[in-house]
Each structure stands twice: as C-alpha cells, then as structure tokens.
Amino acid sequence: MAYPLQILVNMSFSFLATFGFALTINIPRRALLLCGVSGMSGWMTYWWLMQLGTGRMIANLSGAFIIGILGIVFSRVRKMPIIIFNIPGIVPLVPGAPAFQAVRAIVDGDIDNALRLTMKVGIVISAIALGFMLAQLVSVLTTRISNNKKKRQMEQTL
Amino acid sequence: MDDKYVDFVVDTCLAAGKIMIESGSEMYRVEDTMHRIAQNAGVQSARVFTTPTGLFMGVDKTGSVQIEEVKERVINLEKVSRVNDLSRQFAAKLISLEELRDCLEDVDVNTAEYPLWMQAVGTAILSSTLMVLFMNDYDWYDFIPAAIIGTIGFLTFYFAKKFVNVRFLAEMLAAAVLGLLATAAHTINPAMSSDAIIIGSLMVLVPGLALTNSLRDLFAGHLLSGIGRGVEAILTAIALGGGVGIVIRFLGA
Incomplete structure (x- = not known):
C-alpha cells in the first residue's frame, strides 16, 4: 500500500477505534472528539517510532507520554477529569495481539514462546505506565514553574 | 458543629x-x-x-x-x-x-448511558479498525467478520452479565462465543484468519486499561487498590484466555 495511504488509514482507524471504545464506556458527549484525537496522536507516535526502529518499549512509552500530555491539556481546557481522555486514548496501544498470541502459545503447549510473549506484554504495559508517569512529572513541573512565576510577579507588584 | x-x-x-x-x-x-x-x-x-x-x-x-x-x-x-x-x-x-x-x-x-445499539456500533468500529492496526498488514479480508463477531461477543457479555452474578464467568462465556464464531468463519472461508478476528473482537473485553490503571495506582503509592485492581485484571485476562483457549483446543483449530 502506498505510504500516504498507510498514514491516512492509520490516522483514521486509530481515531475511530478510540471513538468506538469511548462509546462503550460512556464518555460524556462533549469529550468524544477529543478522546479520538488523543488516541490518534498516541497511536501515530507509536507507529512512526516503530517505523524508525526504536523498538517496542520506547515507542509505547512515547505514545503514552503524548496521550498523558494531551490528557492534561484537554482536562484543563474542558475542566474534566484526566482519565476521561486517558483511558480511551491508550486503547490502540494496549498489547492485545501479543496477549492473545501468548494465550495461543499456552494452548498449543509451547511454553517457551508463551513466556516470551507474556514478558513482552508485561514490558509494554510497564512502558505505558511509565509514559503516563513522565507526563505527570512534566505537568507537576510546569504548574510549579508557573506558580513560582506568578508569585514573583506578585512580589514585584507589591 | x-x-x-x-x-x-x-x-x-x-x-x-x-x-x-x-x-x-x-x-x-x-x-x-x-x-x-x-x-x-x-x-x-x-x-x-x-x-x-x-x-x-x-x-x-x-x-x-x-x-x-x-x-x-x-x-x-x-x-x-x-x-x-x-x-x-x-x-x-x-x-x-x-x-x-x-x-x-x-x-x-x-446517569444516562449511550443506547445499546450505539455501544454495539462502537464495538464494531473498535474491533474492525484495531484488528487492521494490530495485524499491521492491511488485512481487509477480516474487516467485516471482525466487526460482526466483535459486536456479538460484546452483546453476549452484556446480557450474560445480567444473568450471571460472577463477572468473570460472563467474560469467559463471551470469549468462548468469540472463539467459536471465529473458528467457524475460518472453516467456512479459509482465507479468513481466525487469529486476526479473535484479536480484533476481543479488544473491547481486554483488561489492558485495568492493568495500566493498577500499575499507576501502585506507582502512586496506593498499594492496596493497585494490587486489588491488578488481580482483578489478571483474573479477567485468565477468563478471556481460558474461554478462547478451550474452544481452540476442542476444535483443534
């Protein structure tokens, strides 16, 4: 498939997948589109990094980081809890394929492969959690810095 | 006071x-x-x-x-x-x-929920699009079967949850139904891959979010809730894997 078409398919499908999942967990109506944007950004980050050959862990971590940052921005703009944007957003990153392949390997009695795949799932999930934590760190730092700035301005005006 | x-x-x-x-x-x-x-x-x-x-x-x-x-x-x-x-x-x-x-x-x-048909449409979209993204080889052949079977699996879970008090049993039943239908689709038309269909249609039930959330709880220092939710997620994963696994094993697909 031609490259521009691939990009188009990936963008639209990750948007739709997030949107579809958001419907099943009863996301408030005014947040639906932003959820889709968040899921799309996370997946495209992951996809491009995977194509650059960074490996699964960095790609998932960066994807989750982008979703976390977007979640913080959206939640501040819309005054809604962060998880409304984060939970649907990571759906495309959830390692469903390796998880199922691990089950498949267990059923087939291929324990070596099953352990390898289970480990892969564990690593991906930890990477996603780490990405979120990095995003949280950035958010804490920025609020600290802006609070300090405000304080200094107040002191100067006083 | x-x-x-x-x-x-x-x-x-x-x-x-x-x-x-x-x-x-x-x-x-x-x-x-x-x-x-x-x-x-x-x-x-x-x-x-x-x-x-x-x-x-x-x-x-x-x-x-x-x-x-x-x-x-x-x-x-x-x-x-x-x-x-x-x-x-x-x-x-x-x-x-x-x-x-x-x-x-x-x-x-x-609190109003989306009507069931809208949730079903959401599941259909989720199953088919994620299947394409995950398989990474633009597999259009399984697009529609994944949508249909994903919806059926979700509806099975939705109604089974009302009859069975234990959530894990409902999940296992839904996974077994998915596995059965996907294997049937593969038997009817060998060009369809039962693995791809199952991966796509299971996504709405997969506890990846619960696992990630439990890890975040753990990192944030909420040890009890992190462990509790993590165990719940792992049990769900076992129920789903068991449901699909039993069917695959019995049918020898």
Whole structure:
C-alpha cells in the first residue's frame, strides 16, 4: 500500500477505534472528539517510532507520554477529569495481539514462546505506565514553574 | 458543629466516593474529592481510607466513622465526570450540602448511558479498525467478520452479565462465543484468519486499561487498590484466555 495511504488509514482507524471504545464506556458527549484525537496522536507516535526502529518499549512509552500530555491539556481546557481522555486514548496501544498470541502459545503447549510473549506484554504495559508517569512529572513541573512565576510577579507588584 | 451535621457531611463524602470507585476513577481522585467536599463543608481533619472494595471515613475528635461497601466495579466515566462537576459547584458555593447529597443520588441512579445499539456500533468500529492496526498488514479480508463477531461477543457479555452474578464467568462465556464464531468463519472461508478476528473482537473485553490503571495506582503509592485492581485484571485476562483457549483446543483449530 502506498505510504500516504498507510498514514491516512492509520490516522483514521486509530481515531475511530478510540471513538468506538469511548462509546462503550460512556464518555460524556462533549469529550468524544477529543478522546479520538488523543488516541490518534498516541497511536501515530507509536507507529512512526516503530517505523524508525526504536523498538517496542520506547515507542509505547512515547505514545503514552503524548496521550498523558494531551490528557492534561484537554482536562484543563474542558475542566474534566484526566482519565476521561486517558483511558480511551491508550486503547490502540494496549498489547492485545501479543496477549492473545501468548494465550495461543499456552494452548498449543509451547511454553517457551508463551513466556516470551507474556514478558513482552508485561514490558509494554510497564512502558505505558511509565509514559503516563513522565507526563505527570512534566505537568507537576510546569504548574510549579508557573506558580513560582506568578508569585514573583506578585512580589514585584507589591 | 454538632454531630448530626458531621455525620451528614461524612455520609455525603462517602456517597461521592462510592460512585467514583464503582465507575472506575483513580484512587487519588476519589480521596481528593472526598477531602475537598469535607473541607468545603467546614469539616477539617477528615480521614479517608479507600480500597477497591470498600471505603472508610472518619473525622478527628468526633465519634463519626462510617463505612461504605463497593460491590460492583465498571467503567462509566460519565458518572466520574458528573461527580467531579458537582464537587466543583459545591466548592464554588453554587449548591448547598443538601443539594449536593440529592444530586449525588441522582447521578447514581439516573446517569444516562449511550443506547445499546450505539455501544454495539462502537464495538464494531473498535474491533474492525484495531484488528487492521494490530495485524499491521492491511488485512481487509477480516474487516467485516471482525466487526460482526466483535459486536456479538460484546452483546453476549452484556446480557450474560445480567444473568450471571460472577463477572468473570460472563467474560469467559463471551470469549468462548468469540472463539467459536471465529473458528467457524475460518472453516467456512479459509482465507479468513481466525487469529486476526479473535484479536480484533476481543479488544473491547481486554483488561489492558485495568492493568495500566493498577500499575499507576501502585506507582502512586496506593498499594492496596493497585494490587486489588491488578488481580482483578489478571483474573479477567485468565477468563478471556481460558474461554478462547478451550474452544481452540476442542476444535483443534
């Protein structure tokens, strides 16, 4: 498939997948589109990094980081809890394929492969959690810095 | 401040916390919201202890301690969002404590959900598009089967949950139905890959979010709820894997 078409398919499908999942967990109506944007950004980050050959862990971590940052921005703009944007957003990153392949390997009695795949799932999930934590760190730092700035301005005006 | 008022504040906080835990909120948000409501109601030094199966709240130097149990945990973010809005309104003194209590009751009972057909359409979109993304080889052949079978699996889970009290059994049943249908599709038309269909259609049931959330709880220091939710997620994964695995094993696909 031609490259521009691939990009188009990936963008639209990750948007739709997030949107579809958001419907099943009863996301408030005014947040639906932003959820889709968040899921799309996370997946495209992951996809491009995977194509650059960074490996699964960095790609998932960066994807989750982008979703976390977007979640913080959206939640501040819309005054809604962060998880409304984060939970649907990571759906495309959830390692469903390796998880199922691990089950498949267990059923087939291929324990070596099953352990390898289970480990892969564990690593991906930890990477996603780490990405979120990095995003949280950035958010804490920025609020600290802006609070300090405000304080200094107040002191100067006083 | 008399005891009756304190009791009422504690009761309101617990009602808010219970709704949030039942709807899948993060633990720190639950505790934060409860503390805020208490503080805005004029009760300082409230103590809150939350677990995924129950929550306690007491106020220092009074006899007021209450417990609330949590029996059901689903993801319903509209409820979390509405409790959040109510807490903000209460902080801005737009509503009184009594109104807050009534509104919480209303949130618990009357939060609108998307109609079932819309959820089914959402599942169909999710299953088919994610299948294409995950398989990474633009497999259009399984696009429509994944959508149909994903929807059937979701509906099985939805209705089985109403008949079976144990959630894991409903998940296992749904996974078995998915596996059966995917294998049948592969038998009817060998060009369809049963693996791809199962991966796509299982995604709506997969506890990846629960696992990620439990890790975040653990990292944030909420050890009890992190472990509890993590075990719940692992049990779900075992139920799903078992349901699919049994079918594959019996059919020898």
